[in-house]
Amino acid sequence: MPKKILIIEDDPAIVVSLEFLMLQQGYDVQVTTNAEEGEKTIRQQMPDLILLDINLPQRSGFELCRQLRADSNFDQTRIVLLTAKGREVDYQKGIAFGADEYIIKPFSTRDLVQTVHDLLSTTRNLI
Template sequence: MGTKVLIADDEPNIVVSLSFLMKREGYDVLVARDGVEALETIRAERPRLVLLDAMMPRLTGFDVCEAVRADENVRDTRILMLTAKGRDSDIARGLGAGADAYVTKPFSTRDLAARVRDMLA
């Protein structure tokens, strides 16, 4: 069984490109299209890492991050926030919510793959 990585994003093009990248890196890919689905998937599937968009329907990435950190069963899940929200205040909010890393879109796939490898090492 490979390492599970959850892609939580409501933008289909991002999901497709991230899925391709993560599968190429050898990870088992899970997908959630909104915040509620992301939280349910994290609790049910226990991915090692979540690539989490900040702005999603139903629950934001910030809300998902805070809920994961508050849940002792899944709080050690690694979270990389991947979002177009790149202001200093957004980054501070993401890290304050408990994200392990924060990457702004657009991003380099090579840099992202390297960051994921580092976070899972």
């Protein structure tokens, strides 16, 4: 059973490569372009990992991340924040909201694939 990955990203340009890369790694990939739709998909599909953009229309990735972490159903769901917000304060915010990784654009796709692989092969420590 392949691991499920959900990409929530409103920039179609990066979705092309992200989706392709994750599919090539043998994951089951789904894509949504906003947080509302993303939340619905998460509740229905229960993905193992979410590649979540922060700058989304209407509701930010920070907010969705925070909400998911407040819900114990998603304790084991890995959240990787993908963002162009490159400052220390944004990184701190991402970690405070419960992201497992905070990846700043531009990033190496090879490193991203490795990070996703590492995260999915371990269990989330809740303490």
